[in-house]
Each structure stands twice: as structure tokens, then as C-alpha cells.
Amino acid sequence: MNIEYPARELLANLPTPLQALDRISETFSYPYNGPRIWVKRDDLTESAMSGNKLRKLEFIIAEAKAQGCDTLITCGGEQSNHCRATALAAAKAGLQAHVLLRASRNSDAGALTPDGNLLVDYLAGARVSLYPLKEYLSRLPTLFEEWRAHYLQQGRKALCIPTGGSDGLGIWGYIAGAEEVIADCRGQGFEPEYLVCATGSGGTQSGLSLGCQLLGVSTQVTGYAVCDDEAYFLRKVAQDVADWEARYPNAVVDGFTFDTQRVAVIDDYIGPGYAMATEEIYQSIALLAQQEGLLLDPVYTGKAFHGLLNEIKRGRYRDCKNLVFVHTGGQFGIFPQRAGFKSSWAEK
Structure with a gap:
């Protein structure tokens, strides 16, 4: 076929x-x-x-550009492979990335020493928003909408990508x-x-x-x-x-x-x-x-x-x-x- x-x-x-x-x-x-x-x-x-996320991002980023988006918003755990790949792929494609992360413990980005994928998120220039577990689980759809509206007010357009680009x-x-x-x-x-x-x-x-x-x-x-x-x-x-x-x-x-x-x-x-x-x-x-x-x-x-x-x-x-x-x-x-x-x- x-x-x-x-x-x-x-x-x-x-x-x-x-x-x-x-x-x-x-x-x-x-x-x-x-x-x-x-x-x-x-x-x-x-x-x-x-990793596997890059295969998905090839189609996601093409769609983002077709829609005239300049920002990718996505989500995952503190050590999300998908968020790391999105941050780097966005940088390569000339887009901004914003990752909404679920903290593994009650901490904030300022108190956390970045390691692994999280370190690469920062190095790639992504905006990182780290949320406590309960807030992340209870408010994730709302968080996406709030940040989408935030960028819209700035004259920008964001594509929201679900967990894992799935x-x-x-x-x-x-x-x-x-x-x-x-x-x-x-x-x-x-x-x-x-x-x-x-x-x-x-x-x-x-x-x-x-x-x-x-x-x-x-x-x-x-x-x-x-x-x-x-x-x-x-x-x-x-x-x-x-x-x-x-x-x-x-x-x-x-x-x-x-x-x-x-x-x-x-x-x-x-x-x-x-x-x-x-x-x-x-x-x-x-x-x-x-x-x-x-x-x-x-x-x-x-x-x-x-x-x-x-x-x-x-x-x-x-x-x-x-x-x-x-x-x-x-x-x-x-x-x-x-x-x-x-x-x-x-x-x-």
C-alpha cells in the first residue's frame, strides 16, 4: 500500500x-x-x-509552520525526553519552545539544579515552567489555554502539543x-x-x-x-x-x-x-x-x-x-x- x-x-x-x-x-x-x-x-x-519523539516532531513542526505558529507549547515530566527533543527541534526550526513540566518533588525551577533532559531544555533556550505534581495533574488543560492566551496577547501564535506528541x-x-x-x-x-x-x-x-x-x-x-x-x-x-x-x-x-x-x-x-x-x-x-x-x-x-x-x-x-x-x-x-x-x- x-x-x-x-x-x-x-x-x-x-x-x-x-x-x-x-x-x-x-x-x-x-x-x-x-x-x-x-x-x-x-x-x-x-x-x-x-529518540522516537523526533519522528513525530517532523510532522508536528511542519503543521505548526503551516498554521503560522512561532511557538510550541508542550508538557511532560521533569525529565521528559519529548520536551527535550521539542526544545532542540524548535531551536533548529527557528521556533520558540515552552515546556510545562511536572516536578518530581515539591520544587521550583529556581531551587532545582538542572540535570539530564531538564538541563538540555534550558540549554536549548526553552521557557521552562515547573509545576508541583497536584497542580500539574489538576490544571494541565487550563495551563495550556492560559499560556496559549498569553502568547496571543503578545501577537504570537502557539501550537499546543500533547504529552509525547501522541x-x-x-x-x-x-x-x-x-x-x-x-x-x-x-x-x-x-x-x-x-x-x-x-x-x-x-x-x-x-x-x-x-x-x-x-x-x-x-x-x-x-x-x-x-x-x-x-x-x-x-x-x-x-x-x-x-x-x-x-x-x-x-x-x-x-x-x-x-x-x-x-x-x-x-x-x-x-x-x-x-x-x-x-x-x-x-x-x-x-x-x-x-x-x-x-x-x-x-x-x-x-x-x-x-x-x-x-x-x-x-x-x-x-x-x-x-x-x-x-x-x-x-x-x-x-x-x-x-x-x-x-x-x-x-x-x-
Whole structure:
């Protein structure tokens, strides 16, 4: 199927590599009869803007420019990968970024020493508004509207971007991503039985799921939840696809119906909560770094890969030949959680 894409701002270095993780695959092939694990290196979409968010931002920024916007307002946690990528992408595109952040504790920007993604937000010149957890959760839609009105009063126009850029516009990033990874795999002589990703705001899984169905492949997309439960993400994927269908009715091919029954989410590896990891998750991150030289983060990719390894042990992927893990980036999130890795650098 030929997919007609809307306008996009070229920001990412595409296509990203598809690499086999043969050492880790061998470790889990016996006695679990696990698959050959491949990794789609979307952590390499760009150096500092890196990660899955950049694919979405290519379409979001193009839409912002088409609407005559000069400012991007978005939101996320204190260490949001999406907000960091938005801040840098906006700078590259000549736009202003304003990030509304959920504080991890009762603090304000003046009292906080920036680290990780937050430090990059400031370096990129983004305006940072840091809110206590309760205020952020209770007032987020109002905050967006207040800041939109603030810029309008200044004669400026802002585009408001939801968490993770995950909606019917941002979904285009991983419709294109699905098309790319399936082409990568075919170039290696196989069609993957599974695509696996971390699921945090839902947009990446939505795009991969929709993209695979549009392409007519049987590949199963499975998201490993890092925050909300399975029921939430099943609804979120369906909502994102419905939003896409409403926004782009001409993109929907006659006779195509998105099959919500093919959406799969595993929510057993969230740990204590969003952005909180367990010792086992930190150990899985260290294992991959030591066996493959590949860095994951404890918020998204580390949890998902830890879950994947455990599900291989439980036999979920028994007799599967090829599985692709989509590395969605997030390495800046390692540094604020450095204390969790203490056992990894202790003398052995």
C-alpha cells in the first residue's frame, strides 16, 4: 500500500540502523528457545534530539509552520525526553519552545539544579515552567489555554502539543517508522513476528500498530507499559487512531478498518511507578550495556527491555524466529538516576 504523508520538517537522520543483538540473543536462546533479537536504533535519529519523539516532531513542526505558529507549547515530566527533543527541534526550526513540566518533588525551577533532559531544555533556550505534581495533574488543560492566551496577547501564535506528541498528528511519525523497519527487515531476509517498544504516552505504539496494519503485514506490535495499565493503553491507541482517521479522512483507504483486537500491551513491568525503577531493571540495563554496548534508560527502554527478557524466560516468544526491539532513545534519563546503578560499577 502506498501511504501518502502530509508535510514534514526534515529533522531526523533516517533511516536509522537495524542491528542484530546476537550476544544477548544467544544468552536467552537456551534454555528458553528465544528469538533472534534485533534493535531498531531510533536512539540515533539525531545526536541530542535523539529518540522516537523526533519522528513525530517532523510532522508536528511542519503543521505548526503551516498554521503560522512561532511557538510550541508542550508538557511532560521533569525529565521528559519529548520536551527535550521539542526544545532542540524548535531551536533548529527557528521556533520558540515552552515546556510545562511536572516536578518530581515539591520544587521550583529556581531551587532545582538542572540535570539530564531538564538541563538540555534550558540549554536549548526553552521557557521552562515547573509545576508541583497536584497542580500539574489538576490544571494541565487550563495551563495550556492560559499560556496559549498569553502568547496571543503578545501577537504570537502557539501550537499546543500533547504529552509525547501522541495524537492523530504525531502518529504519522511511527506510521513512517513502521514502513521503514519492515523494509529494513525485508532487506535482511525476514519479516518480524514481533515489534516491541516501550509505551509511555502511547503514540509510538499507535503509529507502529496502525502502520503495520496499513502495510498488511502480520507482525504483532507489543507495547511494554511504563506507567498506566493495559486497559488505559488499549483505549489510548484506539483514540489516537480514531483522531488520525478524523483528521486525515483522505488517508484512510476504502475498506480499511483498524483492528483494535491486534493491539497488545504488557503492564507487568512498570515497577513502583512512572520514572521509578527496580534493582532488576537497573541490572537489565547494565547487562545490555556490558553484552552489546547499548545504553537504555530506566524510565522507558530499560523497563521495556527488562520486561522482554523476562517474557522470553516465561516462554512468550518460544519458537519466534525474529523479534525487533524499537530503541526509542532516552539516554539522558540515565544520569539523574545514577544512584540506581551503583552495583554495576562496584568492583567484582
